[in-house]
Amino acid sequence: MTKKTVTAAICLIGDELLSGRTRDINTQQIARFLAPLGIPVREVRTVPDEQDEIVAAVNALRARYTYVFTTGGIGPTHDDITADAIAAAFGVSIGHDPEVFADLQARYDEMGTEFTEARQRMARLPHGASPIANPVSGAPGFQTGNVFTLAGVPSIVLGMLQDIGHRLEHGVVIHSVTIRAPGLREGDVAEKLSQIANDADGINVGSYPWFRSLGDNGVSLVARGADQDALEKMKWQLIELAKAAGSAPELVDGEGD
Amino acid sequence: MTKKTVTAAICLIGDELLSGRTRDINTQQIARFLAPLGIPVREVRTVPDEQDEIVAAVNALRARYTYVFTTGGIGPTHDDITADAIAAAFGVSIGHDPEVFADLQARYDEMGTEFTEARQRMARLPHGASPIANPVSGAPGFQTGNVFTLAGVPSIVLGMLQDIGHRLEHGVVIHSVTIRAPGLREGDVAEKLSQIANDADGINVGSYPWFRSLGDNGVSLVARGADQDALEKMKWQLIELAKAAGSAPELVDGEGD
Numbered sequence: 001m002t003k004k005t006v007t008a009a010i011c012l013i014g015d016e017l018l019s020g021r022t023r024d025i026n027t028q029q030i031a032r033f034l035a036p037l038g039i040p041v042r043e044v045r046t047v048p049d050e051q052d053e054i055v056a057a058v059n060a061l062r063a064r065y066t067y068v069f070t071t072g073g074i075g076p077t078h079d080d081i082t083a084d085a086i087a088a089a090f091g092v093s094i095g096h097d098p099e100v101f102a103d104l105q106a107r108y109d110e111m112g113t114e115f116t117e118a119r120q121r122m123a124r125l126p127h128g129a130s131p132i133a134n135p136v137s138g139a140p141g142f143q144t145g146n147v148f149t150l151a152g153v154p155s156i157v158l159g160m161l162q163d164i165g166h167r168l169e170h171g172v173v174i175h176s177v178t179i180r181a182p183g184l185r186e187g188d189v190a191e192k193l194s195q196i197a198n199d200a201d202g203i204n205v206g207s208y209p210w211f212r213s214l215g216d217n218g219v220s221l222v223a224r225g226a227d228q229d230a231l232e233k234m235k236w237q238l239i240e241l242a243k244a245a246g247s248a249p250e251l252v253d254g255e256g257d
Numbered sequence: 258m259t260k261k262t263v264t265a266a267i268c269l270i271g272d273e274l275l276s277g278r279t280r281d282i283n284t285q286q287i288a289r290f291l292a293p294l295g296i297p298v299r300e301v302r303t304v305p306d307e308q309d310e311i312v313a314a315v316n317a318l319r320a321r322y323t324y325v326f327t328t329g330g331i332g333p334t335h336d337d338i339t340a341d342a343i344a345a346a347f348g349v350s351i352g353h354d355p356e357v358f359a360d361l362q363a364r365y366d367e368m369g370t371e372f373t374e375a376r377q378r379m380a381r382l383p384h385g386a387s388p389i390a391n392p393v394s395g396a397p398g399f400q401t402g403n404v405f406t407l408a409g410v411p412s413i414v415l416g417m418l419q420d421i422g423h424r425l426e427h428g429v430v431i432h433s434v435t436i437r438a439p440g441l442r443e444g445d446v447a448e449k450l451s452q453i454a455n456d457a458d459g460i461n462v463g464s465y466p467w468f469r470s471l472g473d474n475g476v477s478l479v480a481r482g483a484d485q486d487a488l489e490k491m492k493w494q495l496i497e498l499a500k501a502a503g504s505a506p507e508l509v510d511g512e513g514d
Contacts, residue, residue, distance in 0.1 A: 020298075043302065185370075187376040190333040190375030
């Protein structure tokens with residue numbers, strides 16, 4: 001394998017995530033977008049709408065991972081402070097980007113909506129940042145070095161990701177396969193599973209029990225790795241393991257759920 | 258206010274969260290459990306099933322926040338390494354807790370299930386840790402200093418939280434109220450909202466737009482604070498703001514969704 005290791009981290013920004021108001025789904029969206037590009041998410045941090053906290057998290061993450069994705073805080077209201085925080089993290093100034101400003105102005109003119117000072121804030125970018133198109137609601141995200149700043153609303157995040165893939169260096173794709181074993185209990189197979197996992201060459205095995213309701217329980221065994229031959233071999237070992245323990249396993253492509 | 262500030266952080270442990278396989282709901286569960294105790298969650302970190310990563314995150318968080326809650330990685334399989342990581346983070350040894358061992362043995366004996374070496378792993382606790390009862394599936398979590406180590410399966414996390422509240426110092430309860438304003442756009446009220454938020458004494462105001470489908474969009478304005486009189490005053494200011502912008506706002510107790 002000559003491809004270099006490419007990694008990502010996510011910084012989720014917003015009091016509403018920490019208060020329990022909002023359940024995060026952007027981590028899953030971003031991770032699933034990056035996986036086929038060979039870019040695993042290695043860490044996620046959720047921080048409040050406070051500049052010092054955002055700056056500290058973004059600076060820690062951008063030094064350590066190839067790419068950082070932030071979500072949230074780029075709207076027009078007083079609690080939207082992410083652009084300022086990113087500028088502060090990079091030690092650069094921030095101001096209206098003339099092209100973004102003109103685009104937004106045209107968009108609001110067309111809608112017959114006043115392009116207020118608050119809406120003009122959404123045209124502010126850290127110096128040197130390049131905009132990330134927002135096909136959903138106009139106001140762009142932006143890329144500053146290796147940091148991609150996205151909206152918080154999940155449908156807008158999905159839209160913005162379309163303007164990101166072409167900017168990323170791709171890494172080694174990790175394939176995965178899931179063996180869903182109804183009725184299986186982890187303790188029934190743990191010793192043998194541990195042996196199989198230890199003997200595996202470059203394949204990582206995860207074991208995820210589920211307990212949905214009485215009688216609807218089991219274990220999903222997920223094998224992950226770059227080598228598809230080794231993954232195929234592991235798949236059959238896990239199927240045999242589940243069968244030997246009395247389960248009728250189902251095969252699911254990828255990570256399953 | 259004489260009560261001290263009490264804070265919490267959450268460390269979510271698991272490759273399945275980073276791969277996008279599993280969507281986290283434990284953050285929301287834990288945050289909603291802690292809120293009425295006056296303990297706000299201030300940070301969340303998600304890390305892979307790797308000891309060094311878990312140790313670094315737990316040590317950073319436990320030094321900074323009053324309490325840390327970890328989820329995941331305490332089952333019987335090879336990828337369940339959280340107990341060892343917590344012992345390493347605290348620099349203590351790890352071994353079978355005699356009482357937990359006896360309880361689990363009795364439980365498996367009663368079920369007629371072999372208490373295998375893998376299952377015995379679930380009786381291993383860092384030296385000095387105290388078990389946290391698991392009313393769902395038996396194998397306990399544990400408290401090590403200010404760190405509470407919980408399961409990953411959400412129903413088990415909920416069960417374990419019942420054995421945690423009495424161990425926590427309570428802080429100042431932050432109350433919240435949500436004004437749900439259908440049809441409102443953030444840009445329509447951003448200037449006035451900013452003024453209201455700046456003038457507010459000890460009340461924090463968040464603005465959360467939603468875009469569900471064509472015609473189903475709006476903004477939720479959430480006011481949060483310890484002083485219920487000030488919160489009541491803010492509530493009416495936000496209702497008036499939404500009405501003046503042409504919306505027919507609905508009042509929701511608490512954080513809404």
